[in-house]
Amino acid sequence: MKKNNPNPATRTQKNPVTPEKETLIVQLLLRCGLFLQREMNQVCNRFGLKQQQFSVLNEIVWHGPISQKELGETLLFEKSNVSKIVRILLEKKLIDVVIAPGDRRMTLLYETPEGVAVWKDCMQAFHESSTEMMSQLSEDEAANAVKFLKKLQRAFKNK
Numbered sequence: 001m002k003k004n005n006p007n008p009a010t011r012t013q014k015n016p017v018t019p020e021k022e023t024l025i026v027q028l029l030l031r032c033g034l035f036l037q038r039e040m041n042q043v044c045n046r047f048g049l050k051q052q053q054f055s056v057l058n059e060i061v062w063h064g065p066i067s068q069k070e071l072g073e074t075l076l077f078e079k080s081n082v083s084k085i086v087r088i089l090l091e092k093k094l095i096d097v098v099i100a101p102g103d104r105r106m107t108l109l110y111e112t113p114e115g116v117a118v119w120k121d122c123m124q125a126f127h128e129s130s131t132e133m134m135s136q137l138s139e140d141e142a143a144n145a146v147k148f149l150k151k152l153q154r155a156f157k158n159k
Contacts, residue, residue, distance in 0.1 A: 029152075039133070043125045047118050048092070052077065054122055056085045057111065060095055061119050065108035067100070094118055 037051060044054045055075055060066055063074070072082040086109060089095045094115035100106040111119065134142060 039129055040126065043122060043129055046125060047122045049118070049122065052081065053085050053088060054119075056082070057089060057094055057115055057119055058123075060109050061111045061116060065098060065100075065110040067106055067108055071109070089115070 040051045040054070044051050047054075049057070052075075056071055056077075059071055059074055063070075066074075068079075068082050068086055071077070071086075072079055075082075077085070086095070090097070092114075093112055095109050096112050097107045097109060100108050137145065
């Protein structure tokens, strides 16, 4: 059964108006983002984490020790969200805090062995899910997608 087009701008037309290329790209990225967010939430939930908590843990594992300020800037999270997530990860004993060498006023976050174990398990599950999702792409398509997305990411960071 064919659904009615819910877009009021195109509902009454036989041939819907094609959005500008840029708008279409953003719409498709948003849809993919929502799908990936849902998938990632399901994976993270299996390990007792929320997606944002895993994102912080992932950043600490890859780039730690790291300050809360750097985390917020890198992940584009509000300062209050970073503080809340860090507190939760500390309570779960997935990360710990150390005073920064050379600046006793600053603290740095680093992963604990328990944090690394959870991170590895979550990454393995996410890899399995990603492999299944991306199996539709050829090697060339995957390489072009990575190139495009990295370029787009740089553009967002420079905005």
